[in-house]
Amino acid sequence: xxxxxxxxxxxxxxxxxxxxxxxxxxxxxxxxxxxxxxxxxxxxxxxxxxxxxxxxxxxxxxxxxxxxxxxxxxxxxxxxxxxxxxxxxxxxxxxxxxxxxxxxxxxxxxxxxxxxxxxxxxxxxxxxxxxxxxxxxxxxxxxxxxxxxxxxxxxxxxxxxxxxxxxxxxxxxxxxxxxxxxxxxxxxxxxxxxxxxxxxxxxxxxxxxxxxxxxxxxxxxxxxxxxxxxxxxxxxxxxxxxxxxxxxxxxxxxxxxxxxxxxxxxxxxxxxxxxxxxxxxxxxxxxxxxxxxxxxxxxxxxxxxxxxxxxxxxxxxxxxxxxxxxxxxxxxxxxxxxxxxxxxxxxxxxxxxxxxxxxxxxxxxxxxxxxxxxxxxxxxxxxxxxxxxxxxxxxxxxxxxxxxxxxxxxxxxxxxxxxxxxxxxxxxxxxxxxxxxxxxxxxxxxxxxxxxxxxxxxxxxxxxxxxxxxxxxxxxx
RNA sequence: UGCCUCAUCGUGUAACGGUAGCACAACUGACUCUGAAUCAGUUUGUCUAGGUUCAAAUCCUAGUGAGGCAACCA
Numbered sequence: 001x002x003x004x005x006x007x008x009x010x011x012x013x014x015x016x017x018x019x020x021x022x023x024x025x026x027x028x029x030x031x032x033x034x035x036x037x038x039x040x041x042x043x044x045x046x047x048x049x050x051x052x053x054x055x056x057x058x059x060x061x062x063x064x065x066x067x068x069x070x071x072x073x074x075x076x077x078x079x080x081x082x083x084x085x086x087x088x089x090x091x092x093x094x095x096x097x098x099x100x101x102x103x104x105x106x107x108x109x110x111x112x113x114x115x116x117x118x119x120x121x122x123x124x125x126x127x128x129x130x131x132x133x134x135x136x137x138x139x140x141x142x143x144x145x146x147x148x149x150x151x152x153x154x155x156x157x158x159x160x161x162x163x164x165x166x167x168x169x170x171x172x173x174x175x176x177x178x179x180x181x182x183x184x185x186x187x188x189x190x191x192x193x194x195x196x197x198x199x200x201x202x203x204x205x206x207x208x209x210x211x212x213x214x215x216x217x218x219x220x221x222x223x224x225x226x227x228x229x230x231x232x233x234x235x236x237x238x239x240x241x242x243x244x245x246x247x248x249x250x251x252x253x254x255x256x257x258x259x260x261x262x263x264x265x266x267x268x269x270x271x272x273x274x275x276x277x278x279x280x281x282x283x284x285x286x287x288x289x290x291x292x293x294x295x296x297x298x299x300x301x302x303x304x305x306x307x308x309x310x311x312x313x314x315x316x317x318x319x320x321x322x323x324x325x326x327x328x329x330x331x332x333x334x335x336x337x338x339x340x341x342x343x344x345x346x347x348x349x350x351x352x353x354x355x356x357x358x359x360x361x362x363x364x365x366x367x368x369x370x371x372x373x374x375x376x377x378x379x380x381x382x383x384x385x386x387x388x389x390x391x392x393x394x395x396x397x398x399x400x401x402x403x404x405x406x407x408x409x410x411x412x413x414x415x416x417x418x419x420x421x422x423x424x425x426x427x428x429x430x431x432x433x434x435x436x437x438x439x440x441x442x443x444x445x446x447x448x449x450x451x452x453x454x455x456x457x458x459x460x461x462x463x464x465x466x467x468x469x470x471x472x473x474x475x476x477x
Numbered sequence: 478u479g480c481c482u483c484a485u486c487g488u489g490u491a492a493c494g495g496u497a498g499c500a501c502a503a504c505u506g507a508c509u510c511u512g513a514a515u516c517a518g519u520u521u522g523u524c525u526a527g528g529u530u531c532a533a534a535u536c537c538u539a540g541u542g543a544g545g546c547a548a549c550c551a
Contacts, residue, residue: 150481238483292514379511470512
């Protein structure tokens with residue numbers, strides 16, 4: 001959802017200026033053309049503990065370099081034969097100061113500039129120039145560029161000498177580079193190099209696979225842009241290499257979705273529940289609010305009949321003390337519908353529950369009884385006769401067993417969770433069919449889902465799980 | 478090996494040299510037609526050792542631990 005307005009820039013639009021600056025550097029003795037091969041240069045550059053050697057062309061007249069530079073630009077040389085170096089300090093302990101390359105020959109097409117150029121500026125040269133020309137005051141980047149900062153400042157100094165710094169309200173804008181730590185998430189592979197590997201090896205559907213921590217992946221997973229922004233704002237930016245727990249991100253997503261997502265009832269692991277005192281042919285509908293946090297979203301009607309599906313986990317034969325849901329002899333609320341008392345349960349030969357029986361309080365339609373008695377448990381349900389089956393995908397995050405930052409020597413793909421997708425079918429109330437694509441919905445007590453029709457052959461929406469609901473019952477267990 | 482960074486509750490972050498605070502998590506309670514949400518409360522921290530100072534999370538020195546750089550990559 002980000003909008004950079006008029007400040008959308010392409011580096012390629014500044015190639016002409018960059019080349020002019022390079023020429024000026026040569027003229028002022030700050031740069032020279034070097035014909036050393038990469039292997040030769042490695043020897044000349046030396047090691048940090050002792051000074052390097054000067055390139056044979058380092059002290060040639062500027063006219064020579066100027067001429068060579070124009071020939072480089074004209075395409076007279078093959079890749080790698082010559083390059084343009086900044087003349088700085090061959091004895092610096094910072095290797096980036098030992099006459100770094102600022103232009104190299106590359107006979108390749110540029111995706112913006114086409115075939116206009118066969119020499120291209122290096123990042124360390126282009127970056128400060130772009131910032132200066134665009135009036136950037138603070139150029140934020142990640143920690144690995146810390147040692148590049150002196151070179152960044154060097155280029156800015158040269159631009160200042162050339163009078164190329166931008167004025168803003170009468171003040172000269174001198175860009176400054178500042179570094180901060182990249183965002184790390186626990187259990188999550190964030191390295192673009194590694195994500196690329198997953199995409200290329202087709203271990204995921206693409207860059208927008210909902211399991212990937214990419215923005216387009218998060219979008220398909222249903223993470224709202226505002227939630228991601230809030231998450232980042234809560235984290236802050238420092239130079240400390242931190243690892244944020246994945247649950248913080250999920251919490252930010254839940255917080256946003258709680259106030260925006262439509263509520264629907266759906267049963268994921270169904271067991272049949274029969275209301276013995278409800279007529280077999282009868283049916284009725286109950287009114288249910290779409291979002292209790294947002295009354296203006298209105299309500300919808302949920303059909304109800306004698307036979308329902310309820311969540312298997314909502315029944316326990318031998319319930320522990322704090323279990324508030326179904327058990328023989330217990331009364332619970334069927335959400336929006338009525339109070340229901342379980343009287344009996346039918347099991348198969350293995351002791352697995354196949355049917356729950358009970359009676360409803362006929363005076364409790366809508367969910368409250370006239371005598372005002374309270375029930376601790378409220379469970380979700382769906383009428384079997386009216387239920388629609390919807391495909392759901394329960395995505396897990398991609399994670400490695402060990403610290404994703406550690407152990408770069410081993411192939412991280414061996415740590416990937418093999419069960420990172422679960423495909424299933426849920427039984428939902430009919431109103432899910434009317435949902436628009438790309439809508440967030442909360443299946444009550446089951447989590448947040450995001451409708452994704454792009455991906456299904458039939459065009460029917462697939463419900464991708466965005467996040468689970470917080471579940472304090474699992475902590476009690 | 479040289480050089481450059483970083484270290485504050487469980488996690489992530491604040492604090493001109495002057496009361497160590499906030500958020501999330503955890504825990505307790507209230508409320509509730511989602512064991513959700515909401516509300517109230519509680520617990521927990523300055524890497525180590527010296528030094529400077531009336532006073533150090535903050536400045537200095539050393540150590541420990543972690544990360545980065547030594548591509549004609551970004």
